[in-house]
Amino acid sequence: MVRWKEIPKEKLRWMYETMVKIREFETIVEQNFLRAEIPGFVHSYVGEEAIAAGIMANLRKDDYITSTHRGHGHLIAKGADLKKMMAEIYGKKTGYCKGKGGSMHIASIPLGVLGANGEVAGGIPIAVGAGLAIKFRGTDQVVVSFFGDGATNRGAFHEGLNFAAVYKLPIVFVVEFNEYASTAPAREMIPVKNVAIRAASYGFPGITIDGNNVLEVYEAGKMAIEWARCGSGPFLIEAKTYRLKGHFIGDPELYRDKREVQEFWKREPIKRYEKFLLEKGILTIEDIKNIKENIRRIVEEAVEFARNSEFPQPEEALEDLFVNDSGYDY
Amino acid sequence: MRTITFAQAICEGILEEMIKDETIITYGEDIAKQGGIFGAYKCLIENEKLKKRVFDTPISEEVIYGSALGAAIAGLKPIVEFHFADFLFTGITAITNQIMKFRYMTGGQVSLPIVLRGPDGVARSAAAQHSQSIETIFMHVPGIKVVIPSTPYDAKGLIKASIRDPDPVIFFEHKSLYKIKGPVPEDEYIIPLGKADIKREGEDITVIATARMVHEALKAAEILEKDGISVEVIDLRTLVPWDKTTVLNSVKKTGGAIVVHETWRRAGWGAEIAATINEELFGQLEIPVKRIGAKNVPHPFSPPLEHFIIPKAEDIVKEIRDLV
Known part of the structure; x- marks a missing residue:
C-alpha cells in the first residue's frame, strides 16, 4: 500500500496536471498527424503517463534523463516548453532542435534532457556517460534512463547495466514495460516474467511495480533516486504498463486483438488517479474541469505556435554539424 | 632534435593536454594496467596525478563509445581508446548513430569534444579481425573528423589538435608505425586538422x-x-x-x-x-x-x-x- 499521505499535496496535483498535459498533447499530436500536418513518424505515450510523471516528480532540474522514440511524455514531465516541442514535431525553425530532430530526437540540454532517441536502448550508453561525468565532478546529480521492454534484449542494455554497476554510477534505469516492442509481444520475446531480475545479474536492485499507478511509481522513484543520489549506485525500476496506441500513429495493429486493447483502457492511469484524488478530497470535480480546460488551452496555443512558425530555410540543412567546420566539404 | 617513437609521441600529446585540462578523462580496454597494447598510454600510467583519469573498462564497446557522448554533453572531454579498429564494428552504432548525429540532430545545442583513438592496419599476420583499416566508413558517414597520421611529429601535433577540437574526432594509429622513431621537438606545437x-x-x-x-x-x-x-x-x-x-x-x-x-x-x-x-x-x-x-x-x-x-x-x- 502506497503511503500517499507522505506525498506533498502540490506534488499530487503536479503529477495529475503533468499526466493530463501529456495525454492532451499526445491526443492533439495524433489528430494533427492524421490530418497530415505533421511529417515523419510519431509514437504516442498515451497510457504510460504515470511513469514519466511519477519519476520526474522526484527529479531536480539539474538531473539528467535519456528518453526514447516514445519520448514526448518524458520531455513534458521534465519541464519542456510545449510550444518548442510542438514546433519541433512540426519541423519548424522555432523547435527545440530547429527542425533538425523531429519527434524522435527532441533534446534540451539546459533541461537535462539528453535526447529522445531513434534507436532502441540508444540512450543507455549516453546515460552511462552522464553518470561518469557526475562521478568525476563529484556532484549529487542523478541520471534516469527510460526505455521499453524491447530495449532489455539489446546488448547496450546489458553492457550499460554492467558498466553502471562496475563504477557504481548514479543511474536509475526505468523500463516502461508496455507489452510490445513495435509489433512483437513481450510474452514471446522475453523469456522471464519480470525483467527487473536482470538487474540482479549485475548486482544491484531491480523492482517491478504497477506503472499505471502514479503513486506507486512516485514511491518507487523516490526510493531509487535517493539510492542513486546518495552514492549507492544504479537501481532498476520495471514499471508495468500498456501501450494503448499502436507502435506509431497510423499503425494497422494487425498483431493484437482490439479486445485486448479495450480491456487495458479500463486500467489506464489518468482515470484511476482521478478517482483517487476525488475520493480523498485532494481535488474536486471543479478543479479537474479547470485543470483540463487550462491544459487544453496551453496545448492549443502550442499547436498555433507551431503552425504559425516558419520552416527553416533549406540551406540551414548545412548548419550545426560541427562547431568548427573550416575546410569541410558539404 | 631528440627522436621519439610514434607511440611516445601520442602519449606525450595526451599527457600534456591532460595536465593542462582536468576535464579530460581517458578510458578503454587494457590501457591503465599496462599502458595499452602498443604502449600508447605508458607515460600516462606513470603519472601519479592522472591515476583517476586513466582507467580500464569492461569489454563493452557500445557503452565505451556511447558513454563518451554522455560524458561530453555533461561537460567532460573524453578520449576513448577503441582497442583495435576492427572492434569499432562491435560498438559502431554508438558512434555513427549517436556521437556523429547528436549535435546536428539537436540543432547544434552542444559541442562534443570527443576523441576516439586506437590502432588500425596490418601488422604481421594478425588475420582478418585484427588487421583492418576502416577509416573510409567515417569519411563516408557525416559527423566526425578523421585523422590518420604517419610520423611521430605529426602524431603528436595532431593528437593535441584533436583533443582541443570542439567536435568529435576519430584518430587512427597504424600498428606498424608505433615503434618508428622520428624527430619531435620538446617545445609545444599543434598541427591543425585539415592540412595535408x-x-x-x-x-x-x-x-x-x-x-x-x-x-x-x-x-x-x-x-x-x-x-x-x-x-x-x-x-x-x-x-x-x-x-x-x-x-x-x-x-x-x-x-x-x-x-x-x-x-x-x-x-x-x-x-x-x-x-x-x-x-x-x-x-x-x-x-x-x-x-x-x-x-x-x-x-x-x-x-x-x-x-x-x-x-x-x-x-x-x-x-x-x-x-x-
Whole structure:
C-alpha cells in the first residue's frame, strides 16, 4: 500500500496536471498527424503517463534523463516548453532542435534532457556517460534512463547495466514495460516474467511495480533516486504498463486483438488517479474541469505556435554539424 | 632534435593536454594496467596525478563509445581508446548513430569534444579481425573528423589538435608505425586538422597517401628517382576535412596522381579523392588518376597471402612505371 499521505499535496496535483498535459498533447499530436500536418513518424505515450510523471516528480532540474522514440511524455514531465516541442514535431525553425530532430530526437540540454532517441536502448550508453561525468565532478546529480521492454534484449542494455554497476554510477534505469516492442509481444520475446531480475545479474536492485499507478511509481522513484543520489549506485525500476496506441500513429495493429486493447483502457492511469484524488478530497470535480480546460488551452496555443512558425530555410540543412567546420566539404 | 617513437609521441600529446585540462578523462580496454597494447598510454600510467583519469573498462564497446557522448554533453572531454579498429564494428552504432548525429540532430545545442583513438592496419599476420583499416566508413558517414597520421611529429601535433577540437574526432594509429622513431621537438606545437603535408616534392606525378602508405610511397619515390621519375608525396594526415587545395595544386603541377591506401581499393576513400581530381582538373591531366589499395578480400593469416593482398612500395613503383 502506497503511503500517499507522505506525498506533498502540490506534488499530487503536479503529477495529475503533468499526466493530463501529456495525454492532451499526445491526443492533439495524433489528430494533427492524421490530418497530415505533421511529417515523419510519431509514437504516442498515451497510457504510460504515470511513469514519466511519477519519476520526474522526484527529479531536480539539474538531473539528467535519456528518453526514447516514445519520448514526448518524458520531455513534458521534465519541464519542456510545449510550444518548442510542438514546433519541433512540426519541423519548424522555432523547435527545440530547429527542425533538425523531429519527434524522435527532441533534446534540451539546459533541461537535462539528453535526447529522445531513434534507436532502441540508444540512450543507455549516453546515460552511462552522464553518470561518469557526475562521478568525476563529484556532484549529487542523478541520471534516469527510460526505455521499453524491447530495449532489455539489446546488448547496450546489458553492457550499460554492467558498466553502471562496475563504477557504481548514479543511474536509475526505468523500463516502461508496455507489452510490445513495435509489433512483437513481450510474452514471446522475453523469456522471464519480470525483467527487473536482470538487474540482479549485475548486482544491484531491480523492482517491478504497477506503472499505471502514479503513486506507486512516485514511491518507487523516490526510493531509487535517493539510492542513486546518495552514492549507492544504479537501481532498476520495471514499471508495468500498456501501450494503448499502436507502435506509431497510423499503425494497422494487425498483431493484437482490439479486445485486448479495450480491456487495458479500463486500467489506464489518468482515470484511476482521478478517482483517487476525488475520493480523498485532494481535488474536486471543479478543479479537474479547470485543470483540463487550462491544459487544453496551453496545448492549443502550442499547436498555433507551431503552425504559425516558419520552416527553416533549406540551406540551414548545412548548419550545426560541427562547431568548427573550416575546410569541410558539404 | 631528440627522436621519439610514434607511440611516445601520442602519449606525450595526451599527457600534456591532460595536465593542462582536468576535464579530460581517458578510458578503454587494457590501457591503465599496462599502458595499452602498443604502449600508447605508458607515460600516462606513470603519472601519479592522472591515476583517476586513466582507467580500464569492461569489454563493452557500445557503452565505451556511447558513454563518451554522455560524458561530453555533461561537460567532460573524453578520449576513448577503441582497442583495435576492427572492434569499432562491435560498438559502431554508438558512434555513427549517436556521437556523429547528436549535435546536428539537436540543432547544434552542444559541442562534443570527443576523441576516439586506437590502432588500425596490418601488422604481421594478425588475420582478418585484427588487421583492418576502416577509416573510409567515417569519411563516408557525416559527423566526425578523421585523422590518420604517419610520423611521430605529426602524431603528436595532431593528437593535441584533436583533443582541443570542439567536435568529435576519430584518430587512427597504424600498428606498424608505433615503434618508428622520428624527430619531435620538446617545445609545444599543434598541427591543425585539415592540412595535408608534402612529404617529398616532385615534378612528374603526385602520390596521395596516409599512415603506413606514406612510407611506402616515399620508398617508391626513392626507387623511381633512379629511373629519372620525380614523385611528389602528399600525406593527407586528415581525411575529414581533407585538404583539397594542396592536392589540386600539386596535381596541377605534376599532371597526374595516384591515391594509395592500405584499406580496400573498392570504394575506399581514394575513390573520393580520385573523383574530385577528375571533376576539378579534367583536361589538365596527362594520365588517368589511379588508385592503389588492398585486394577486396578479408586479411588472410598466412604471411605470403597477407603480403599478396596489401599494397606496398613495389606496387606503387610498378603502377608509376606503367603510367609515366
